[in-house]
Amino acid sequence: MNRIEQYIRDIQDFPKNGILFKDIAPLLQDHKGLSACLSELKAMVPDGQIDKVIGIESRGFLFGTMLAKRLQSGFVLARKPGKLPYKTIAQSYALEYGEDAIEMHIDAIQKGDRVLVHDDVLATGGTAQAVCKLVETLGGEVVQCNFIMELKALNGREKLLDYDVQCVLSY
Amino acid sequence: MNRIEQYIRDIQDFPKNGILFKDIAPLLQDHKGLSACLSELKAMVPDGQIDKVIGIESRGFLFGTMLAKRLQSGFVLARKPGKLPYKTIAQSYALEYGEDAIEMHIDAIQKGDRVLVHDDVLATGGTAQAVCKLVETLGGEVVQCNFIMELKALNGREKLLDYDVQCVLSY
Numbered sequence: 650m651n652r653i654e655q656y657i658r659d660i661q662d663f664p665k666n667g668i669l670f671k672d673i674a675p676l677l678q679d680h681k682g683l684s685a686c687l688s689e690l691k692a693m694v695p696d697g698q699i700d701k702v703i704g705i706e707s708r709g710f711l712f713g714t715m716l717a718k719r720l721q722s723g724f725v726l727a728r729k730p731g732k733l734p735y736k737t738i739a740q741s742y743a744l745e746y747g748e749d750a751i752e753m754h755i756d757a758i759q760k761g762d763r764v765l766v767h768d769d770v771l772a773t774g775g776t777a778q779a780v781c782k783l784v785e786t787l788g789g790e791v792v793q794c795n796f797i798m799e800l801k802a803l804n805g806r807e808k809l810l811d812y813d814v815q816c817v818l819s820y
Numbered sequence: 821m822n823r824i825e826q827y828i829r830d831i832q833d834f835p836k837n838g839i840l841f842k843d844i845a846p847l848l849q850d851h852k853g854l855s856a857c858l859s860e861l862k863a864m865v866p867d868g869q870i871d872k873v874i875g876i877e878s879r880g881f882l883f884g885t886m887l888a889k890r891l892q893s894g895f896v897l898a899r900k901p902g903k904l905p906y907k908t909i910a911q912s913y914a915l916e917y918g919e920d921a922i923e924m925h926i927d928a929i930q931k932g933d934r935v936l937v938h939d940d941v942l943a944t945g946g947t948a949q950a951v952c953k954l955v956e957t958l959g960g961e962v963v964q965c966n967f968i969m970e971l972k973a974l975n976g977r978e979k980l981l982d983y984d985v986q987c988v989l990s991y
Contacts, residue, residue, distance in 0.1 A: 658906065660905040660906060663905040664905070670905045672905045672906055674896075674897060674904070674905075674906065674925055674928070677885070677888075677894065677895040677896070677897070678872070678894040678895065678896055678927075678928060679894050680888070680892050680893055680894050683885075683888060683889065683894065683895060684889065684892075687889065701849070706878065707877065707878040707881060710878060710881040710882050710885075711881050711885050711895070711897075712885065714848070714854075714881075714882050714883065714885055714886050715885050715886055715889050717848075717851070717854060718854065718855065718858065718886050718889070721851050721855075722851055723848065723849040723850050723851050723854065724848040724849065724854060724882070725845075725848070725849055726845060726848070726882075731835075733845070734831040734834040734835070734841045734843045734845075735829065735831060735843055735845065754845055756849075757845070757849060
C-alpha cells in the first residue's frame with residue numbers, strides 16, 4: 650500500500666446510494682499524511698517556474714494553496730458560477746445529465762503564465778478540461794494537471810489527452 | 821498601508837447591493853502577497869504545539885491548510901451541512917433572518933487537542949463561535965481564532981469574548 654493510501658477512508662453510499670466515496674479528511678487531519686501527500690504532488694511537477702497554481706472549488710483549494718506556497722507560485726481560484734466577486738470568464742462542461750460551468754477572474758492568468766491545475770479527484774475530467782480551456786483563453790500554458798487520486802473507471806484522462814496528467818493514487 | 825492591505829480589492833455591491841466586498845484573490849495570485857499573509861497569520865499564533873488547524877468552508881481552506889503545514893499541525897474541515905462524508909457533529913447558529921449550521925467529522929478533534937480556528941473574514945462571528953463550540957464538545961481547546969480581516973461594524977468579536985481573536989487587517 651502506498652504511504653498516502655493508508656490515510657484514505659472509504660465511505661459507502663456517499664453522496665448517494667451506490668457511490669463509494671474516497672474521503673481525504675484523515676489524510677489532512679494527520680500532519681504526517683498532509684506533509685507526505687504535498688511532497689508527492691510536488692515531486693510530480695516538471696522542472697521550471699510555475700507562475701500560478703489553480704485550485705478547483707472547493708477541495709482543490711486544500712492542497713492547491715500548499716502547492717503554490719511550496720512552488721513559490723501565485724494561487725488562483727476556479728469556482729462555480731456566481732462565487733467570484735470580480736469580472737469573470739466562464740467555461741461550461743457536460744454532466745451526465747445537463748451541464749455546469751466553472752469560472753475564473755479575468756486577471757487571474759497573465760499571457761505566458763506557466764500554470765499547474767490541481768484538484769483532489771480526477772473523475773470524468775470535465776471540470777479540469779474546462780479550467781484548462783480558461784487558462785488557454787487567457788493566454789496561459791497548462792504545464793500539468795495533478796490530482797491526489799484518479800477514479801479510473803470514469804476515464805477522466807481521455808478528456809485531458811493534451812496535457813500532462815499526474816495522480817498520487819489510482820482507483 | 822499594511823503590506824497585506826495593498827493586495828485586497830474592493831468590490832462594490834457583491835454579493836448584493838450595498839455590500840462592499842473585500843476580495844482576497846489578488847493576495848493569493850501574487851506569491852509575495854500569499855507568502856507575506858501566511859507569515860503574518862503564523863506570527864500571531866501563540867507558542868506551543870497546535871494539534872489541529874480548522875478551516876471554515878470554503879475560503880478558510882485557503883490559508884488554513886498552509887497554516888497547518890507551517891505549524892506542523894493536522895488540518896480539519898468545518899463545512900456546511902451535508903458536505904462531509906463521515907459521521908458528523910453539527911452546531912447551529914443564528915443568521916440575520918433564520919439560522920444555519922456548521923459540521924465537523926466526529927473524529928476530527930481528539931480530547932486535549934490544542935486547536936487554531938481560521939477563516940478569511942470575521943464578520944458577525946456566528947460561524948466561528950459555532951466551530952469553537954464543536955471543538956469544545958469534542959474535548960479540544962481553542963487556542964486562537966485568527967482571520968485575514970475583521971469587519972468591525974459587525975461586532976464579531978463580541979461572540980468570541982472567550983477566545984484569543986487575531987486579525988491581520990481591520991476594516
